[in-house]
Each structure stands twice: as C-alpha cells, then as structure tokens.
Amino acid sequence: MFRFEKVSQDPLVNLTFTIEKNEKVILFGPSGAGKSTLLYLFNRLSEPDSGTIYFNGKPIIEYPVTKLRKKIGLVLQAPHLFPGTVLDNIKYGPSLFGEWEDKNAETLLEYVQLPSSYLHKDVSHLSGGEEQRVSLARTLANSPEVLLLDEPTSALDYQTAEEIEEVLEGLIKEHEMTMVMVTHNLSQARRLGDRGLFIMDGTLQEDGTIPDILDHPKNEKLLKFIEG
C-alpha cells in the first residue's frame, strides 16, 4: 500500500520500507526521532527533501493532494476541534467533497462510543477524552483507507487513555483498515499493532512483528529504549 524509497526530510535520512494493506504498524522511538514528521509525509502535509513515497503503486505526488489526504486520515496528538458543535466537526471533511449525509452522524458517534445526544453539543463543553473521540470520528467520517494516529492518547490521563485505546481496538478489529500509529506506550503498541518500526537518529533501526522486536530486540538502541 505504501512504499517509502530513500526518503529524507530532517531529521529522517534515507528511509526505505513498505507497508502492506491492512497492516497495523506502530512507529516508535525517542522524542525528536522524526515519527510525527514521518506521519505528515504520508498524507503530504509535508514534502520530503528527497526520495519518493508511493501509495497503491503510484507516487503520492501524482494524486490530487486534497483527495489523497481524504484517503489517508490523520488524527493529531491534540484534537484541535473546530469551533461549533460535534456535528459541525464530524461533517467537516465529507462536506468539503459534497459527500455528507446526516444519517452517518450517529454511526460515527457509535464508532467512538459517544451517545447520539452529543451531536448538537458545543465542542467547548467536551472533556479531553470526548474531544479526542470527536477528532477520531471526524477523521473516520471521510472513510479513509489508512488511519494515521499521532500519539492520540498521550495528552490524556491514564483512565481516559485506556478508554480511547478501547475505542481504537474496536475500530481496528471491526474495520479492515491500514493503521500507522505513533506511540511511546509499549503496552499500547502490543495491544494495537502487529508490526513495529523503531526509528532513532533519523533512520529505521529495526522492523519486525511487535512481539519479535519488543521481546527479542536485536538492536542495542532499541533495547535501551525498551528498558526506558
């Protein structure tokens, strides 16, 4: 589905890897390793300095950029909701393409385990966890083929983070969707991912199944990272 070929963009250097359809990939590594930069490259919020990124066999620069972003949904670390109601936020993406149908609203809230009474609630009255759920529903509303998650629980307290993780777990199981997620939380990585990419010093240090690379790390830097 994705192929990165010798992609560089500060701090990333010469990254080459492939992500297959429906894979659940966890990106991890220390702060400043370039994990978020990498996520932005996937849906062209950022441009590589060199190298080529392919999506479904075609360089991503050959896709109309807005349509590409619709297909590759991104959930940011903070929810960054738009002023207005939950419904205003959820329908934002599909409305841009004239594809919004009101009947989808309740289903989307169900996905993120929010009651339908929330639809007309002003987002300024939501808790941190609720905001992140709405942000997730807003991305899902575009029916993306790929879901990119940039540490979606890092700004939440332990209990709320667990709730969001449950929502994500449910979504991943129910929907055939490719997922690339950045997380520092190794137990979360075990629960949600099936493949891990460890990035440090701008390069891909280790690539393998989650149990493999977390339980039997071959790389010294990864071992140190796991031991924390």
Next chain:
Amino acid sequence: MNALTPEVSNQSLFFLIIFVIIPLTLSYFYQLGLGKNVLWSAFRGTVQLFAIGYILTYLFDLPASVGIPLMVGIMIIIATFHARQKGKELPYVLPVIFVSLLFVEGSVLTMWLVFDMVQFRPSEVIPMSGMVIGNSMVAMGLALERMKSEFRDNNGRLLAALSLGAEPKQASHLIVQRTLHAALIPNVDRLKTIGLVQLPGMMTGLILGGVEPVMAIKYQLVISLSIFSSVSISAMFVTLAMYRYFFNKNKQLIEPGD
C-alpha cells in the same frame, strides 16, 4: 464655511508644555523609563505638525490638479511603507498595500466628487483623504498582525483541516473571518458611539472654526462613512490577498519568509 475666529497665540501654545511635563513627572516618579520617549514624541509631533502646516499652506495655493495628486500620492506612499512593517515577511505585501490604498482612495474620491460631497480643492480633499488613507493604513496593519497571530495560534486546527482534505482557502476560513472581525470591530464601535461618547475630531474642528453644528455634522458623516467603508475594503483586500502566502503550492502550511 466661516474662517476660524479664535486664534491660539504662540504664548498660549508655549503653555502646552504643561501637558508634556505631567507624563514626564509620572514617568520620573514611577520609574517608567519613558522620559526620553515622551520628550522626543512631543518634540517630533510639534515639528511634524508645523512642517505639515507650512506644506499644506503651500499646497493649498497650488492648482488643485497639481496639489491634490502630489500630496495624496505622498500620503499613500508613506502609509504603504508604514503598514508594510506589520507584515514585511510576507511576499508582495508592499504592492498589495499600495494597490489597496490607491483603489480605496480612488473610489472614495470619485464618490465625493460625483455626488458633490466635497469640492475638488486641496483644502478639502487633502485633509479628508488623509483621514481615509490613515485609517485604512491602521486597519491593514491590524489585519496583517492579527492574521499572523491567528495562523500561529491555530496551527493545529489548520493542520487538522488540511489533513481532512480542505483547500487552503477552506482551512483558513475561520482565520480570515477572525482577522476581518478584529480589523473592523473598532471602526464599527466608533461609528456606533459617534456623537454620544465623543465628538469626532473633524466635527470638533469645524465647530471651533465657527461652522454651524448641523453643517459640521454633515461633513463628519461624509468622512465617517467614507472611513468606515474604506477601512472595510482595505482590510478585506489585504487579508484575502495575503492569507494564501501561509501555504505553498502543495497546499502545505508554511512559515512565510522561510
């Protein structure tokens, strides 16, 4: 209009120094460190005003077809460079401001002359144009400053909108809205309270000069509404022309000037 009857003598003017001494004393006692600034501003303001007084006297004696374009041109150039300071990192900000001011002044002047609100005389057109250009300059500066801070503060929201497939225009809709609101609201408020909270400067001047209050009000209405509309147009012009420079051709958010 009647000629100005009361005259402020040079001796009376000298006692204005008291109004400078008051903030100077305050600055000294409260160690505000504004002493030099207060003195320099007062001195500079006085020199500027006297200089413009002599220049205006000279211009008013020139034929209108020479004096008006000359002074209005100078005012537009100075206002352009001044407003540009608020957004100098943005590309093409100078021509955008210049064209906006030219357009606004041109339209307002045409309206004044076509509908016989103002005579094509330097003594009428120059001071009134100065008010229109000056207020537009401030509004454009405000709009540029506000737009930059809105883009900075809403970086996450903009990324979220772009990531959902929004065009730069759609992603920055809220920012454009807030910028225009911030640039226009002081003007709306001023118009709302006109005559209630303060008598506007031009009207006060005319009344002091011996003009009937109702006649002064008519002039004030012409200038207030002209300013109101020119400020709206110039703020809108500069905002709509400049927001796109916060994005590159790949519809990615950038730091202008980088």
